[in-house]
Amino acid sequence: MKxxxxxxxxxxxVAGHRGLVGSAICRRLVAGGYKNLVLRTRAELDLTKRAAxxxxxxxxxxxxxxxxxxxxGGIHANDTYPADFISENLLIQSNVIDACFEFGVQRLxxxxxxxxxxxxxxxxxxxxxxxTGPLEPTNRPYAIAKIAGIEQCWAYNRQYNTKxxxxxxxxxxxxxxxxxxxxxxxxxxxxxKVATARATHSGHVEVWGTGTPRxxxxxxxxxxxxCVFLLEMAQDRFETLLDKDHAPLVNIGVGxxxxxxxxxxxxxxxxxxxxELVFDSTQPDGTPRKLLDVSRMRAxxxxxxxxxxxxxxxxxAAAKDSFVSAxx
Numbered sequence: 001m002k003x004x005x006x007x008x009x010x011x012x013x014v015a016g017h018r019g020l021v022g023s024a025i026c027r028r029l030v031a032g033g034y035k036n037l038v039l040r041t042r043a044e045l046d047l048t049k050r051a052a053x054x055x056x057x058x059x060x061x062x063x064x065x066x067x068x069x070x071x072x073g074g075i076h077a078n079d080t081y082p083a084d085f086i087s088e089n090l091l092i093q094s095n096v097i098d099a100c101f102e103f104g105v106q107r108l109x110x111x112x113x114x115x116x117x118x119x120x121x122x123x124x125x126x127x128x129x130x131x132t133g134p135l136e137p138t139n140r141p142y143a144i145a146k147i148a149g150i151e152q153c154w155a156y157n158r159q160y161n162t163k164x165x166x167x168x169x170x171x172x173x174x175x176x177x178x179x180x181x182x183x184x185x186x187x188x189x190x191x192x193k194v195a196t197a198r199a200t201h202s203g204h205v206e207v208w209g210t211g212t213p214r215x216x217x218x219x220x221x222x223x224x225x226x227c228v229f230l231l232e233m234a235q236d237r238f239e240t241l242l243d244k245d246h247a248p249l250v251n252i253g254v255g256x257x258x259x260x261x262x263x264x265x266x267x268x269x270x271x272x273x274x275x276e277l278v279f280d281s282t283q284p285d286g287t288p289r290k291l292l293d294v295s296r297m298r299a300x301x302x303x304x305x306x307x308x309x310x311x312x313x314x315x316x317a318a319a320k321d322s323f324v325s326a327x328x
Contacts, residue, residue, distance in 0.1 A: 005233060005235070006034075006232050009035060009036055010034065010064055011060070011062045012034060012038065012062060013038040013039075013066070014026055014029070015040075015047060015068060015092075016069030017040075017068070018041065020173075020177050020220050021068040021111060022066070022068035023176050024175075024176075025066055025068060025223075025224040025228065026039070038062050040056065047092040050091075050095045053096060053099050057100075057102070061103060061104075063107075064106060064231055065096065065105050065107075065109070066108075066111070067093070067108065067109065067110045067111060067149075068111045069096075070089055070092060071085055073178075074183065078139040078142055079138045080182075085142040085145065086142065089142060089146065093110070097153060097164065100156075100162070100164065101156050101162055107231060108163070110149055110150070110153055110164065112166045112167065113169065114168055114169065114251070114253070115136065115143060115290065116130070116146045116168075118130075118131075119134055119135060120287075120288070124255070124291040124292055124294075125290065127247070128246065130150070138284055153165070153248055163235075163238065163239070163242065164242075164248060166249040167226070167230065168251045169252045169253065170215075170218050170251075170253035170254070171218065171290070172185075172217075172220050173187040173188060173218075173312075174315055176220075177220075177315060186208075190205075190207065190263065190267050191271075191315065193205050193206070194264075194273050198272070198273045198275075203275045203276060204278045205278065206278050207260065208283035208284070209260060209279065209283050210260075210281050210285055211264065212261070212285065213287065213288050214289040215257055215259075215260065216253050216257040216292060217311070218253055219310075221306065225302075225304075226252045229301075230250070233300070250297060251294050252297055253291075253294045254294070254308075256291075257290075263308075270309060270312045270316065271316065
């Protein structure tokens with residue numbers, strides 16, 4: 001059993017399979033020959049309902065679980081719906097993580113986020129910086145919920161020797177992203193704004209904040225590849241990530257960042273938009289910088305393949321038809 005890794009017939013439950021992350025992981029699993037994916041929509045399985053989760057796990061008995069289901073959003077959404085962000089995420093995590101223990105799941109991969117690290121921690125951000133300082137106020141409820149999920153995984157590992165790992169991706173984007181300007185993250189929001197400005201021949205695009213914060217961006221298909229890499233990893237190597245003296249988390253990113261201004265300018269170039277960028281400094285900037293230290297994943301043998309410009313091109317190519325149908 002020491003060298004056991006996930007195989008093609010393994011039962012894999014991807015929670016949140018319709019989202020940006022979950023859908024990318026499903027595509028990667030299918031491409032890798034995995035034939036026993038267990039998938040449920042929210043209408044079929046509400047993960048906030050404990051009895052429903054218990055019934056599902058008792059019947060399906062998944063061997064591997066990817067917990068990509070979560071309530072997510074950008075600064076505006078987090079600031080507008082803080083109660084929803086903390087309560088829904090706590091319910092989802094508690095129910096699924098408890099069920100993974102109760103029904104003997106071999107390996108759980110819990111998806112966190114780089115935004116749960118302290119607002120002003122040293123850069124690049126190492127895994128051990130978690131809980132070493134105050135959080136960014138605009139997404140504090142979401143961050144606390146995710147930190148609680150990591151603590152829950154760690155507690156089960158220490159008490160019951162489970163194999164629960166939290167993957168901490170940096171800012172994500174890609175096909176199937178959320179382009180709702182009230183709920184989306186910065187990259188898809190800017191992509192939609194620039195596409196709309198180009199289609200309507202507007203002379204300018206408004207960008208929230210000063211444009212000075214720095215952000216790291218990872219293409220969703222690269223994250224999916226990293227997640228499957230972790231699920232397939234031989235048990236002895238996987239257990240090196242589960243030191244009981246430290247939280248079981250690993251950063252997943254590219255190790256490079258850009259300013260929001262540079263991101264906006266790049267999107268303009270990709271879409272061939274010639275208008276002006278107008279920065280609204282009355283809107284929040286959020287955390288000044290969030291660059292992950294990705295040395296652990298690099299040491300394990302994984303690194304991303306898709307650069308930012310190519311990723312933006314792919315994301316726009318996948319989304320432009322929906323922009324056109326919406327009149328953008």
